[in-house]
Amino acid sequence: MKAVVCRDLTGIDGLALEELPDPGSPGPGQVRLRIAAAGLNYADLLVTAGKYQVKHQPPFVPGFEAAGIVEAVGPEVAEIQVGDRVMAIPEAGGFAEAAIVAADAVYPAPKGLGAAEAAGFPIAYGTSYLALVEQAKLVAGETLLVHGAAGGVGLTAVEIGKALGAHVVATAGGPDKCAVAKAHGADHVIHYKSEDIRERVKALVGGVDVVYDPVGGSTFEASLRVMNWNARILIIGFAGGPVPQIPANILLVKNVAAMGFYFGSWRRHRPDVAARSFAALNGMVDAGQLQPLVSHRLPLAEFRQALGLIQARQSTGKVVLLASAGF
Numbered sequence: 001m002k003a004v005v006c007r008d009l010t011g012i013d014g015l016a017l018e019e020l021p022d023p024g025s026p027g028p029g030q031v032r033l034r035i036a037a038a039g040l041n042y043a044d045l046l047v048t049a050g051k052y053q054v055k056h057q058p059p060f061v062p063g064f065e066a067a068g069i070v071e072a073v074g075p076e077v078a079e080i081q082v083g084d085r086v087m088a089i090p091e092a093g094g095f096a097e098a099a100i101v102a103a104d105a106v107y108p109a110p111k112g113l114g115a116a117e118a119a120g121f122p123i124a125y126g127t128s129y130l131a132l133v134e135q136a137k138l139v140a141g142e143t144l145l146v147h148g149a150a151g152g153v154g155l156t157a158v159e160i161g162k163a164l165g166a167h168v169v170a171t172a173g174g175p176d177k178c179a180v181a182k183a184h185g186a187d188h189v190i191h192y193k194s195e196d197i198r199e200r201v202k203a204l205v206g207g208v209d210v211v212y213d214p215v216g217g218s219t220f221e222a223s224l225r226v227m228n229w230n231a232r233i234l235i236i237g238f239a240g241g242p243v244p245q246i247p248a249n250i251l252l253v254k255n256v257a258a259m260g261f262y263f264g265s266w267r268r269h270r271p272d273v274a275a276r277s278f279a280a281l282n283g284m285v286d287a288g289q290l291q292p293l294v295s296h297r298l299p300l301a302e303f304r305q306a307l308g309l310i311q312a313r314q315s316t317g318k319v320v321l322l323a324s325a326g327f
Contacts, residue, residue: 002323003061003096004303009050012307014058017300023100026074031103033086036327037119037297038094039065040310040319041152042239047092054264056092063094066101067109067118067327077103085109085327087122089267095303097323104271107278110285115327117292120152120318122278125290127236127263128157129277131212132164135261136232140165142209145201145226147219149186150177150316153236155293157212158186163289169205171197171219173313180316184291197222210234217241224250232257239313293317 001022008014026032044062046052056062070084080086080103088106093099109118132138144161148154149170161168162185170186172178178189190200197219201208207228213220216238223233224247235258238244246258267274284290296319298306309315 001097002300004063004300005059006048006056006062007059009048009058011045011049012304012311014048015062015303015307017303020061020096023098026072026077026100028075029077029103030074030100031070031077031080031106032072033066033068033088033099033101033106034071034326035066035068035094035097035099035323036115036325037067037323038063038096038300038321039067039120039123040306040321041065041123042237042310045307045311053262054091061093061096061099063090063092063096065089065119065123066094066099067115067121068324069327070106071098073103079103080106085118087118089122089126095300095321095323097300105267107275108282110282112285113292116294116297116318116320116322118327119320120294121281121292123263124153124156124318125160125281125292126267126274126277127153127261128160128212129281130263130266130274131234131236131261132157132160132210133277134266134273135259136210136234138164138166138210141167143167143169143205143207143228144210144212145169145171145208145223146181146186146212147171147192147215147223148239149181149189151214151239151313152315152318153214154212155181155184155317156290158184159290160284161185161212163284166210167205169201169208177316180293184293192219198225201226207231212236215240216244220244224256227254227256230255232259235260294320296320297322
């Protein structure tokens with residue numbers, strides 16, 4: 001089978017497309033997938049550079065997200081059948097034509113989604129749903145501020161926030177990206193490269209109840225200045241800036257909670273809640289509330305270009321590698 005292999009922890013330069021043996025038969029609690037497509041994430045850049053919180057030693061096949069068809073199931077797997085259309089969140093191995101994946105990391109693909117949309121679905125939508133619903137306890141009528149709102153996770157937060165009944169303010173870098181966020185449900189958009197986030201939020205809504213921040217840096221600092229009393233700020237990642245140093249006095253005075261969120265930790269500690277979240281998300285897809293956006297679909301062999309789009313922040317929604325036909 002063809003697979004992208006990380007031979008050195010030097011980022012994109014340490015990767016190569018290689019021919020590897022098929023992964024063989026699944027063991028207890030495992031399934032074998034024929035991968036149709038793999039979703040890309042900012043974390044792929046980190047893990048291949050040795051900078052991710054979960055370390056992998058070369059050689060390994062990167063890829064945290066995939067969609068495909070179940071080819072075989074191992075012992076002790078009861079709820080997954082051969083032929084099922086699924087999406088998966090492996091520890092690694094998604095950038096390949098086939099993979100062995102733990103059964104508890106495999107979920108039914110939402111009906112009606114193609115391979116590319118399903119491949120880019122689980123991490124971004126799973127992150128935003130758990131962060132907003134389980135961590136921040138966002139409720140209808142609250143105001144949600146989403147940063148990086150046209151990106152892979154930010155856009156899903158806009159959609160889910162709107163589906164939950166929140167008033168959504170979105171920030172994005174450029175008119176085109178602002179238009180994408182608006183089209184997916186944002187009530188207000190802020191072009192952060194030409195507008196001051198703090199001043200515009202105050203002018204538009206006065207203050208916000210929940211902040212969803214995958215960006216970090218000065219964006220995080222601006223968010224603290226526009227938060228209502230008893231608000232919550234979700235720390236999703238640091239794609240656009242350094243790790244912020246939080247001034248605790250602001251948290252104290254405003255009774256604000258700064259909440260870290262890591263999707264993998266929720267799946268590990270509360271797999272029941274993760275599974276329940278995907279059932280809810282599938283219902284949102286069925287209701288037409290979620291419209292997964294894939295801005296770039298490239299063949300597996302063009303992995304460098306695909307990862308480069310993520311690195312340069314030139315994509316909207318998701319970037320997906322196509323591994324095989326049929327889904």
